[in-house]
Amino acid sequence: MTKRWWKESVVYQIYPRSFCDSNGDGIGDLNGITEKLDYVKELGADVIWLSPVYQSPNDDNGYDISDYQAIMEEFGTMEDFDRMLAAAHERGIRILMDLVVNHTSDEHKWFVESRKSTDNPYRDYYIWRPARDGGLPNNWGSCFSGPAWEYDDTTDMYYLHLFSKKQPDLNWDNPKVREDVFAMMNWWIDKGIDGFRMDVISLISKEPGLPDGIPGLNGYASECVSANGPHVHEYLQEMRQKVLNNADTMTVGECAGVTLEEAKKYTRSDEKELNMVFQFEHMDVDCDPAVGSKWSRQKMDLVRYKEILTRWEKGLEENGWNSLYIQNHDQPRCVSRFGDEGEYREISAKMLATCNHMMQGTPYVYQGEELGMTNAPFGGIEDYRDVESINAYHELIAQGKFTEEEMLALLRYRSRDNARTPMQWDDTENAGFTAGTPWIMVNPNYTFINAEEQVKREDSVFHYYQKLIRLRREKEIIVYGTYDVLLPEDENLYLYTRTLGEEKLLVVCNFSACGQKVDIPAEFLQGKILIGNYSDVSVRETAVLRPYEAFVIEK
Ligand code: GLC
Ligand code: CA
Numbered sequence: 001m002t003k004r005w006w007k008e009s010v011v012y013q014i015y016p017r018s019f020c021d022s023n024g025d026g027i028g029d030l031n032g033i034t035e036k037l038d039y040v041k042e043l044g045a046d047v048i049w050l051s052p053v054y055q056s057p058n059d060d061n062g063y064d065i066s067d068y069q070a071i072m073e074e075f076g077t078m079e080d081f082d083r084m085l086a087a088a089h090e091r092g093i094r095i096l097m098d099l100v101v102n103h104t105s106d107e108h109k110w111f112v113e114s115r116k117s118t119d120n121p122y123r124d125y126y127i128w129r130p131a132r133d134g135g136l137p138n139n140w141g142s143c144f145s146g147p148a149w150e151y152d153d154t155t156d157m158y159y160l161h162l163f164s165k166k167q168p169d170l171n172w173d174n175p176k177v178r179e180d181v182f183a184m185m186n187w188w189i190d191k192g193i194d195g196f197r198m199d200v201i202s203l204i205s206k207e208p209g210l211p212d213g214i215p216g217l218n219g220y221a222s223e224c225v226s227a228n229g230p231h232v233h234e235y236l237q238e239m240r241q242k243v244l245n246n247a248d249t250m251t252v253g254e255c256a257g258v259t260l261e262e263a264k265k266y267t268r269s270d271e272k273e274l275n276m277v278f279q280f281e282h283m284d285v286d287c288d289p290a291v292g293s294k295w296s297r298q299k300m301d302l303v304r305y306k307e308i309l310t311r312w313e314k315g316l317e318e319n320g321w322n323s324l325y326i327q328n329h330d331q332p333r334c335v336s337r338f339g340d341e342g343e344y345r346e347i348s349a350k351m352l353a354t355c356n357h358m359m360q361g362t363p364y365v366y367q368g369e370e371l372g373m374t375n376a377p378f379g380g381i382e383d384y385r386d387v388e389s390i391n392a393y394h395e396l397i398a399q400g401k402f403t404e405e406e407m408l409a410l411l412r413y414r415s416r417d418n419a420r421t422p423m424q425w426d427d428t429e430n431a432g433f434t435a436g437t438p439w440i441m442v443n444p445n446y447t448f449i450n451a452e453e454q455v456k457r458e459d460s461v462f463h464y465y466q467k468l469i470r471l472r473r474e475k476e477i478i479v480y481g482t483y484d485v486l487l488p489e490d491e492n493l494y495l496y497t498r499t500l501g502e503e504k505l506l507v508v509c510n511f512s513a514c515g516q517k518v519d520i521p522a523e524f525l526q527g528k529i530l531i532g533n534y535s536d537v538s539v540r541e542t543a544v545l546r547p548y549e550a551f552v553i554e555k
Helices: 030-035 037-043 078-090 109-114 175-191 232-242 260-266 302-315 334-338 345-357 387-398 404-414 451-456 461-474 476-480
Strands: 011-014 047-050 067-071 094-099 149-152 157-160 195-198 250-254 276-278 362-366 482-486 493-500 503-510 516-519 528-532 542-545 550-554
Touching: 030 037, 030 078, 037 078, 037 451, 037 461, 067 078, 067 175, 078 094, 094 250, 175 232, 232 260, 260 302, 302 482, 302 493, 334 345, 345 461, 345 503, 345 550, 362 461, 387 404, 451 461, 461 476, 461 528, 476 493, 476 503, 493 516, 503 542
Parallel strands: 011 047, 011 362, 047 094, 094 195, 195 250, 250 276
Antiparallel strands: 149 157, 482 493, 493 503, 503 550, 516 542, 528 550
16 A cells, blocks of 8 residues: 555644634634644644635635635635745644635626626536526525526526525536636645645536436435536546646545445545545435435434445555545534533543544544534524525425424534534633634533643543544554454444554444443454553453443554
8 A cells, every 4th residue: 555644644624714713803713723723733633624714705604715816804814824824834734725616606706707698708617507498407406405596687597506596516517617727726736735625526527418316305306416427537637637746735525425436436546536535425324314314313323334434444445545534514513413412422522533533544633523522502593604504494494394393403413503613712701712702602511611621631532632643643553554344233332453464453432322242352352452431441351341432452
């Protein structure tokens, strides 16, 4: 296996709006990030993925970009960005920019031009279609409710938006679009950034003829109808040649609808496209099984979770590379979802981290995950900020799919806003996030869940993450060892091994709140505990695992 720095790295994701506010306007910003770089350094991450900081009207918090080469006013200036980049590099931290090029904002100058007339030079930068039988051009839906088409009376046509109305899809089949996007990316590369996380990059190539797809919960086909389209690999290879090869970059493609077979092409080991992808199968384990909708309170099925992750671990072992994540800005908090928010919050947060970080792949830590931050006690719809949550609330209630009460319970459990409450720095007002009024509520549990307290306390979740990251630097087997699952049918335990030459690790995780008996394979009985979430672990032939217990044994 070829060694690469991005296989050995740990990425810390920052959602700038919610990270740290330096000027008291209630919104996190670039200077706030610069102030906190030492914290990231102390944790041990060596790459930051920065969610979008570009100019944006903020319909989708920066994922709707109106100028790719300008900084969002609320976040600061280009000088602030340059200072942050230099300060990160001084600390040995690389910066991955979020590249959002499946769509732009409807306020981007390309779209402003495009909608003016059918013969505007920018018309074909987007996807315009006339009505079909007096109605929508096809049955595609927006990821954020309703149809994926918006009627524009200037030219009596519809434009495609797989996300919000304010996020029109770019037409990647137009070579000029690709040229302009690549030029913009090279401008950032020349600035010295270290790579890209590519937003829904699997959706950029649409099936010719835009055929109808299978309808989901709300009656429309999901955005995944456009996943892994006919030219996506060709366009990414072009991007590799024209941009990514110009520097020593790291790339991770967010690939909605990606299958393992497709991922092998995206991440092929000859490095012609991307370094790794974010796949979604393990994030869908608690979706509604009938319609695949995220608006469900289905509990995760561990057997299925293991089957998925094992298939990905084995599948990309030689032919690609995995990214490892259990949380990001689009997912509810992982302890609330897969662990325990109450008595076992810290123990279960550490167990989930152990399970994730010990696999083969590059781990991603989402801000606050390293503190065991939880979902927030949102009340009514007025507490929510996310376009997806607000639209789904209105649509699904209007369609009679859920009552208001049911929908609020679902949002509280699954909304993306759960990940977006402010980072909890200390126990002062507003968790030390802002001196002003925060743009979204602060989780009241900041009084006891906060960075200051955890950095001070040796047995905190923070220190546990720090140790996991340190172990990865010390032991090559954690990066490059191969993965094999044990007891795939066990409903409560996740056990796997890692192997590199003669070396071997055993990872033991109890996903339940009950005691569980487990037989430790003989070859590990003389082994050494590398890390564990209870202080007094001893290796025995038959161990009784405590609630959410996890440990790693080195043979
Ligand atoms: C990706 C982003 C998400 C955003 C969407 C549209 O899924 O992670 O936050 O809303 O793309 O850009
Ligand atoms: Ca601010």
